[in-house]
Structures are given as C-alpha cells and as structure tokens.
C-alpha cells in the first residue's frame with residue numbers, strides 16, 4: 089500500500105464520522121456497502137472500530153423515529169425490488185428446467201405389495217430411478233423408461249416433491265395438467281387424494297398454491313370447480329341433487345370455445361376459494377357425488393374421470409397485468425380389460441367409455457409429442473375439455489400406476505405401453521450420448537440455480553420481516569398495514585365492497601345527471617357510450633341476449649345436508665357435515681361475492697362482470713392489490729364521470745360556438761353593405777370581416793370591435809375569397825377548392841383558436857357579444873343624432889351670428905347717418921361697401 093492509500097485508510101473512520109451529518113439521507117443498504125468496503129480493505133486500524141463507525145452512521149444520533157421509518161421504508165422498497173428481480177430469475181430458471189425436462193413428463197408409481205402376493209409377483213420388476221425392467225417371460229425382460237420411478241416403498245411426500253415444480257409453474261401462469269393413469273385398483277385415487285394421515289397430490293398441491301400465492305408479489309384469485317366425465321357426459325360435482333335422482337334429468341355440460349380460443353364449460357360452478365379449508369369442504373361435496381361402484385378389482389372403483397380445476401387469475405399490480413390460467417388435477421377412470429373384469433350391462437358400458445377416452449387421450453398426447461399437424465382433440469369429451477391445457481405452453485404430468493401382481497401382467501404391459509407412447513421415447517432415443525450428458529449437466533446446474541435463488545428469496549423475505557417488525561415497534565401497528573408485504577388473495581368481502589362501490593358511484597352519477605336540465609342530460613346513446621349503463625355485462629352488450637339455460641329449480645335454493653367422507657383430507661368435520669348455500673360457503677348465484685355460479689349466465693359472462701373493470705390497463709405504480717383494486721375502481725369511476733362531464737362540456741362548447749358565430753353573423757349583417765361596381769357580387773364582405781374581427785378580438789382577449797370595410801379593390805377581393813366560408817364551415821376544416829393554402833391555414837388557426845378556448849372564456853365572450861349588440865346599435869344611432877343636432881346647432885349659431893352682424897351693420901349705419909347728417913354721400917357709400 090502506498091503512502092497516499094495509507095493516509096486515506098487512516099482518515100477513513102473520520103471521513104465516515106463526518107458523514108454522520110448526512111445520516112438522514114443515507115439508507116441502510118448504503119451503510120452496509122460501506123461496511124463491506126471497509127472489510128475488504130486491509131485495515132490500519134482495528135477493523136471492528138471502522139465497521140462500528142459505519143454502523144454508527146445509521147444507528148447513533150438518529151433519535152427521530154420519522155427519519156428511521158423513512159430509512160426503513162427506503163430499504164423495504166429496495167428489498168422488494170430485489171425480491172422481484174430474483175423471483176423473475178427464479179421463474180425463468182424453473183421454466184427452463186421444466187422445458188429441458190420436457191413439457192410432457194411421465195412418472196411411474198408401483199403400488200405396494202399385498203401380504204398375500206406371491207414371490208413370483210414380488211420379483212416381477214426390477215427398478216432403478218428412471219427405469220422399470222419387467223419380466224415378461226422366464227428369460228425375457230423388457231425395459232420401460234420414465235422421468236421418474238417411485239418404488240412400492242415411496243411415500244406421498246416423495247411423489248409430491250417431484251410434482252411440486254409443476255404446481256409452482258401453475259403459479260407462474262402456465263396451464264398445468266396432472267393425470268393419474270392406471271388400471272383399476274392400482275392406486276390412482278390414493279396418489280391424487282391420499283388418506284387423512286397421508287395427503288395426496290391434490291390437497292398438497294392446493295396448499296402449495298395458497299402458500300406460494302401468499303408469498304408472491306402478485307395477487308391471486310382462485311376458483312374451484314369439480315366435474316366428472318361419466319360415459320361421455322360432463323357432470324358438475326358441485327351441484328347437489330343431481331346424484332339423488334340418478335343424474336337422470338341433468339343434462340351434460342356443454343363445452344364452448346371463448347373468443348380467445350380458451351375452453352369454457354357452460355354452467356360449470358366455479359366457487360371462489362380463499363384458503364385450503366374452503367377447497368377441502370368443496371372437495372368433500374364433490375367426492376360424495378362422484379360415480380363409484382364396486383367392481384371385481386376395486387370395491388370403490390371410480391367409474392368416471394374426475395377432474396378438479398383450479399382457475400387462477402393473477403394480478404401483477406406494478407406491471408398492470410392480469411393473467412389467467414388453469415391447474416387441472418385429474419383422477420382418470422381405471423383402465424381395464426373388459427374380458428378380465430367380466431363386466432356386463434352398465435359396468436361394461438362404463439368400462440368401454442373409460443377405455444375409449446383414455447385411448448383418445450393417448451392419441452392427443454402422442455400427436456403433441458411427435459408434433460403432428462393434426463391433434464385429435466375432438467375424439468373424446470376429456471380431450472375437448474383439456475384442449476387449451478394440453479400442448480403449446482402448457483405442462484403435463486402423467487402419473488402412471490401399476491399393480492405388482494403377476495395376474496395383472498397384461499394390464500401392466502398395456503399401462504406401460506401407454507406410458508411409453510405418451511413419453512415419446514422415440515424422440516429421446518434419437519439423442520446422442522454426448523447431447524444427453526450435456527443436457528444432464530445443464531439440468532443439474534439449473535436445478536442448483538433454482539435452489540440458490542429460492543434461498544436468496546427466503547433471505548430477503550426474512551430481512552423484510554425484520555424491518556416490518558422494527559417499523560411496527562417504531563410506529564405502531566397501523567403502519568405495518570400500509571407496508572404490508574404479506575400478501576393475501578382478495579377476499580370476497582373486498583370484491584363485494586368494490587362492486588358495491590362501483591355500483592354506488594354509477595348511481596351517484598345518475599342522480600347528479602338527473603338533477604341537470606333535460607337538455608343537458610346525456611341521451612340513452614351517450615349514456616351507453618360514457619358507460620353509465622356499464623352495469624350490463626359487456627358481453628351482453630356485444631351479443632344479443634340468449635335465453636339462459638336453466639337447471640331444474642331444485643338445483644339451487646336448497647340447503648344440502650350431506651354426510652362428508654370422514655377420510656377426506658383429515659376432515660375436521662364429523663361424519664356429517666351441513667353445507668348450506670347461504671351459510672358456510674356462499675353459493676348464492678351472485679356476482680358480488682365472487683362466486684361464479686352459472687345459472688343465468690355463462691361462466692364467461694359472469695367472469696366478465698367480475699373482472700371487466702379491472703382489465704383496463706392504467707398507469708402508475710400501485711403496490712398492493714387492495715390499493716390497486718381501489719385505484720382501478722376509482723379510476724373507472726373517474727373515467728366514467730370525466731367522460732360524462734366531457735360529453736356535456738363538448739355539448740355546451742358546441743352550443744357556445746354556434747351561438748357566437750350566429751351572434752357575429754348577426755352583427756355583420758347589421759352593418760351597412762358596401763356599394764359600388766366592384767362590390768356588387770359580394771354578398772357581405774363586412775360580415776366576414778366582422779367575423780374575422782370578432783375572431784381576432786377573441787384571440788386577443790379584446791372587446792368585440794367592428795373593423796372598417798375593405799377600402800380598396802384588393803381588400804375587397806381578399807374579403808371575397810374569405811367570404812366563401814360560411815359560419816358552419818368555420819367549425820369544420822374548409823375544403824381545398826374553397827380556399828388557398830394560406831387562407832386555409834389562417835382559417836384553421838382561427839377555427840382552432842375557437843376550439844382551444846376554454847368554455848368559460850367563450851361563455852364570457854358570448855355574453856359580451858350578446859350584451860353589446862343592442863348597445864352598439866343604440867350608440868350608433870344616438871351618435872348620428874347628436875352629430876346632426878350638433879351640426880344644426882352650429883348652423884343655427886352661424887345663422888344667428890350673421891343675422892346679428894347684419895342687424896349690427898344696419899344699426900351702425902342708421903346711427904351714423906342720424907348722428908352726422910352733414911356728411912358727404914360718398915362717405916356713406918364707402919362705408920356700405
């Protein structure tokens with residue numbers, strides 16, 4: 089270290105101390121950086137002393153809590169920016185990781201052995217992490233490759249740890265489908281639903297969804313739906329009463345494609361859920377209504393495909409973005425060889441329907457994997473429903489289940505064949521070992537990166553939490569609310585408040601406008617334009633009203649009292665649980681509580697009612713969803729009001745303009761016309777000049793003043809050219825045929841001068857103009873009268889003067905004659921001259 093550096097180092101603590109004065113302008117991250125720099129430098133003083141100095145800057149002398157709070161807030165803002173950045177990186181890395189692994193992945197789970205299972209059954213398989221070697225004969229083993237193989241001892245936790253990235257991916261905005269596939273009794277329902285003590289993928293996934301949503305910077309709105317596809321029909325499992333009459337009168341739900349190409353299931357109930365408990369209750373209801381029956385293979389065999397849909401709407405407040413996606417968790421019906429099950433009648437039909445749709449699903453996934461131009465979605469209801477969630481940007485996971493039983497060898501071979509097909513081993517086998525090795529390496533690196541970033545996120549969250557606590561201590565609990573980093577999804581209450589607020593604001597607007605004179609009230613058309621009738625869903629305004637498809641009235645206005653499966657997710661309910669449509673979960677078909685209950689309108693329509701107001705992007709950073717929602721609704725309210733006012737304003741402005749021009753025209757006409765040969769074809773040059781003069785006067789904020797008529801031929805010609813613009817034309821740009829460029833510009837400027845003028849100023853001018861017009865006329869005539877009177881007066885005076893003079897002369901002559909009778913005649917003659 090040279091002398092200069094040493095000197096700098098020696099004085100560093102003092103320099104830092106001198107910075108104390110700027111204490112209130114410094115943020116903790118700066119102090120941290122300085123401490124870090126000191127650590128990095130070789131200390132000439134004990135390092136601890138210098139670090140303490142740096143920390144002192146932040147801590148000592150800072151007695152004002154406001155200053156501290158401001159610093160904490162700054163720090164929190166910077167941390168939240170960091171968190172956002174890292175979250176984005178993490179999301180990107182996770183998606184790269186999943187993409188590299190494949191957008192369609194296949195896992196295999198082998199059900200545990202029963203105690204009665206033979207040794208032969210137990211030695212049917214040999215496994216490793218991603219391969220199953222199946223003994224198909226005494227001497228032959230067949231290899232099946234998977235993304236992951238779970239041996240019979242694997243736990244629900246093991247399975248879920250591999251599924252979890254996909255759930256996270258759903259939170260990141262991807263459509264995700266998780267299927268459980270396998271023969272009857274192979275453990276599909278066990279994997280998906282689990283047992284009360286051993287929860288499966290669905291409950292764990294939902295828990296993770298809520299957890300991740302609460303940690304996210306975005307706000308989420310979740311809706312839950314549950315349906316089954318039974319013998320090719322779609323049935324809503326959240327509509328009670330349908331099973332009691334054997335689904336006889338319940339029509340199959342229709343599948344519709346919305347304008348964006350998304351799939352909508354008409355009349356499907358979608359309940360807004362805010363927490364795990366709500367989902368659990370609904371799942372319990374749905375499970376009770378699911379079609380199950382006792383078969384030879386399984387006493388509670390699922391006779392249908394059970395689909396759980398979580399629709400997610402995420403609101404990115406700072407980015408002003410809203411995104412929707414779906415997470416499907418599907419417990420497929422058991423594939424079965426009908427010959428073996430010896431099913432007859434209804435069971436046979438059910439089995440056939442299940443097998444057909446499973447085969448169609450296999451075809452679709454195979455077509456997607458092999459990137460075929462035609463994907464046969466239309467071949468089954470299952471693939472039609474999942475059309476927008478399979479392929480493209482979606483992620484699919486197939487959890488294949490097998491039963492390790494020698495008797496089930498044929499089924500196992502079929503199942504593994506299906507898995508091979510959907511996994512597209514063919515594509516993978518084309519990769520060279522070198523490529524495979526590099527891919528593995530890259531995957532490892534990406535996995536590590538995701539973990540590191542996750543760690544970093546956790547650290548930042550901890551810091552934020554600490555700062556929040558400090559803040560709470562400093563300022564009390566109310567501040568913690570304003571800087572709340574703990575995010576919760578919007579409650580139905582919040583939605584209610586917002587909806588009612590919007591409705592109220594529109595109502596107020598109507599009340600205000602009804603107080604206006606009739607001619608100032610917006611017409612029905614303008615009400616529609618400015619959004620006063622926005623309470624009508626936009627979709628209804630676009631489409632002609634369609635008579636709603638109604639379910640039997642027994643479907644609603646009904647209180648359900650259902651025995652809830654005690655096994656369902658550690659149900660804290662007793663064996664019986666009452667779910668009233670108006671109690672626990674508000675099932676009322678109302679838009680205000682966010683429940684999407686599609687009795688009178690399609691699911692899409694109701695969503696439009698709920699979300700259409702939030703869809704409009706607007707500017708400005710708003711941190712929390714609550715604030716954003718309020719800002720949005722206020723924004724909307726303001727917009728509506730503003731638009732209303734602008735409309736009325738425009739109307740008034742227009743009226744004033746027209747009145748002003750009419751007034752000026754009148755003024756022009758009142759001025760005497762110019763006569764003469766050259767002006768014979770001019771209708772009223774003075775009128776134009778008057779109008780121009782009036783415009784000019786308006787522009788210059790002067791009084792209206794009449795300008796003298798054009799004095800020479802040039803002026804008159806010019807006036808003639810300008811005269812082509814009538815009052816009406818002054819309000820719209822003149823056509824080229826009517827005027828030269830210069831005149832057009834001039835005219836346009838004048839016209840703009842009018843339109844740019846404020847309403848008040850125009851109103852004043854109009855009033856002025858209106859008031860002055862009669863005064864001027866009176867003034868002119870009065871002046872003429874006075875002038876003539878004055879002239880008469882002068883003439884009279886002169887006359888009198890001459891008369892007086894004459895009289896004087898006569899008087900003088902008479903006097904002089906009388907006084908000097910002796911004077912000569914010549915003398916008198918000279919005087920007379």
Ligand SMILES: Nc1ncnc2c1ncn2[C@@H]1O[C@H](COP(=O)(O)OP(=O)(O)OP(=O)(O)O)[C@@H](O)[C@H]1O
Nearest residue numbers: 199200272273274275276277278386389390421422
């Ligand atoms: N991994 C496992 N660990 C413990 N028990 C299991 C496991 N897998 C399945 N079982 C048990 O096997 C039985 C049948 O499983 P399950 O009902 O999940 O089969 P399934 O494939 O859903 O059948 P189906 O298609 O007929 O509905 C259940 O009693 C379940 O508890």
